[in-house]
Amino acid sequence: MNAKEPLKVGPWEPNLDRALELAMQLMRIPGPSCSEAEVVAFIRAKLDAVGVPMEAVYVDAANKMSPAGGDTGNLILKLPGTIRGPRRLLMAHLDTVLICLGCSPVRIGNYVESANPESGLGADNRSGVAAILTAVLEIFEHGLPHPPLTFLWTVQEELGPFGSRYVEKRRLGKPRMAWNWDGRGPHRITLAATGGDTLHIKVHGIASHAGGAPERGVSAIAMAGLALHEMVTKGWHGDLLTLSIPVRTFPICSRPFCGSTWTVRTKA
Numbered sequence: 312m313n314a315k316e317p318l319k320v321g322p323w324e325p326n327l328d329r330a331l332e333l334a335m336q337l338m339r340i341p342g343p344s345c346s347e348a349e350v351v352a353f354i355r356a357k358l359d360a361v362g363v364p365m366e367a368v369y370v371d372a373a374n375k376m377s378p379a380g381g382d383t384g385n386l387i388l389k390l391p392g393t394i395r396g397p398r399r400l401l402m403a404h405l406d407t408v409l410i411c412l413g414c415s416p417v418r419i420g421n422y423v424e425s426a427n428p429e430s431g432l433g434a435d436n437r438s439g440v441a442a443i444l445t446a447v448l449e450i451f452e453h454g455l456p457h458p459p460l461t462f463l464w465t466v467q468e469e470l471g472p473f474g475s476r477y478v479e480k481r482r483l484g485k486p487r488m489a490w491n492w493d494g495r496g497p498h499r500i501t502l503a504a505t506g507g508d509t510l511h512i513k514v515h516g517i518a519s520h521a522g523g524a525p526e527r528g529v530s531a532i533a534m535a536g537l538a539l540h541e542m543v544t545k546g547w548h549g550d551l552l553t554l555s556i557p558v559r560t561f562p563i564c565s566r567p568f569c570g571s572t573w574t575v576r577t578k579a
């Protein structure tokens with residue numbers, strides 16, 4: 312059925328059994344950060360099978376920009392709307408952490424677990440990947456009307472997140488709203504979060520004999536200590552503000568280095 316045909320049937324429900332099966336199939340695919348190509352191939356095949364025009368599918372060059380490299384960029388699907396409305400972006404990340412390699416998902420009652428006790432499940436974020444893939448499949452299979460939509464499956468979230476940091480933004484079609492399926496259940500929405508960054512700083516002192524000319528020496532560790540002290544006291548770690556909204560209270564940060572991990576190496 313063509314996505315432009317109007318919905319002919321009455322109340323519509325997504326195929327949740329298929330959604331779960333997709334999530335479990337995706338969990339079986341090894342795809343840690345920088346090795347997501349097999350997951351991308353799986354999604355492309357699913358899109359192709361329901362008639363998604365392949366010219367609307369694009370793999371960007373985020374892996375060429377990322378310091379971590381990687382075997383694929385982000386997967387982007389951009390669809391024009393069949394009804395008017397602001398463009399929505401739906402996204403999830405493709406990579407899992409390394410412990411999920413070798414995952415063997417099994418369903419036990421209402422839960423999915425890894426049968427392999429040595430591996431994690433990889434539900435982060437293959438369940439999100441399956442959720443938005445299900446949305447595309449349902450739209451094309453049932454000809455559901457929809458506003459302009461962009462689907463974005465990012466790489467290397469667990470590292471940086473390098474995939475979204477280096478995404479080719481011009482390929483996204485300027486979405487006005489975005490939802491990222493990488494949190495907890497659908498009952499909870501996260502509106503903001505503090506970020507993190509890692510800086511490696513080398514501090515070199517000036518060597519001088521402690522007995523002969525101690526006044527000419529400069530201590531690297533003392534300089535690093537003073538710099539760290541100034542960073543904290545002058546607010547370079549961020550000014551933590553509290554923004555109250557009717558639903559809940561959460562912290563926001565006005566500086567880019569909030570929550571940073573600082574590695575200071577000193578020499579001399």
Ligand SMILES: [Zn+2]
Binds near residue numbers: 404435468
């Ligand atoms: Zn995640």
